[in-house]
Amino acid sequence: MDDSGLHAPAQNREYAFPSMKLKIGDRLQLQLPPPLAQEKHTVRLIGYCEGVSLLVMPPHGFAMKLVEGENIVVRFFSGEHVFGFTSTLDHIVRIPFEYLHLSFPEKVQGVRIRKFPRIQTRLDATVSSAALDGHPLSCTISDISISGASLLAEADLGKEGENVIVSAKLEVLGNPHELELNEAIRSCSGKGEEERHYGIEFQKMDAGHKLVLSSFIYQESLEEI
Known part of the structure; x- marks a missing residue:
């Protein structure tokens, strides 16, 4: 088995937000702040205003435990890239239904799925x-x-x-x-x-x-x- 190049670190770089080509209904992975960070949670994107805010459904059963102002790591997997960024939980909306306002990311890191590490x-x-x-x-x-x-x-x-x-x-x-x-x-x-x-x-x-x-x-x- 030829492992040449497999141990090289992933070459991540900064991307513009539009590069993710996010669509309403896309699944995002949230890593919550401690002490809720033991598990990662999948949520749906329900909207965004570029430069202002991302709107996502809350992790099931976790909306009451979240605190506004905390940082949340967000990851998105497309067919060709893996993206990640940090957002602040700006606001929790509870009426008429629960959803989260996340701060618009200042920068997005990503890796093209091409060379695969071990x-x-x-x-x-x-x-x-x-x-x-x-x-x-x-x-x-x-x-x-x-x-x-x-x-x-x-x-x-x-x-x-x-x-x-x-x-x-x-x-x-x-x-x-x-x-x-x-x-x-x-x-x-x-x-x-x-x-x-x-x-x-x-x-x-x-x-x-x-x-x-x-x-x-x-x-x-x-x-x-």
Whole structure:
């Protein structure tokens, strides 16, 4: 597996707000301030006045817990870019229905989904193959890129060169996705030890899975935006 360039940091740069091409109804990811920041929440954009304010629906069940004046990190995933910016919660409207006024972003950071870094993660997954007689084995994805991943497993998942199917659940913008990827084992180490390490390469990923995986990778790698 060729990992050249995969460990390079994502090249994010500043974009103009119109570059996001936001539309009414688009889903945005909000990262709330402490102590509400443990989870990310998906909301709908219901309008904006450029240079003035963004209008979004509140995270379900959280409107009463939010405080005006707090900063909120906003992320948006398009088909080609991942964008992020910080807004201030200017006002909470409660009548006739709840929605939030967020300050218009002074600057927007973004990354074009083109070169994909390898990110560290701890994803539960299962591996199946003809050699395993249809009995999936549990493993952990310890890092992942658009071209491959590293697996940790207590069981023997197969030999170098063998094809396997790895299944895992990802969350992108608060929405769950199930991936089932055809992969080839490229390396194996730690035989005879309590935990074995496998390097795998993805084979012929379809466009839908590629978009979900690339969005997940950039979602995780742009936490600081």
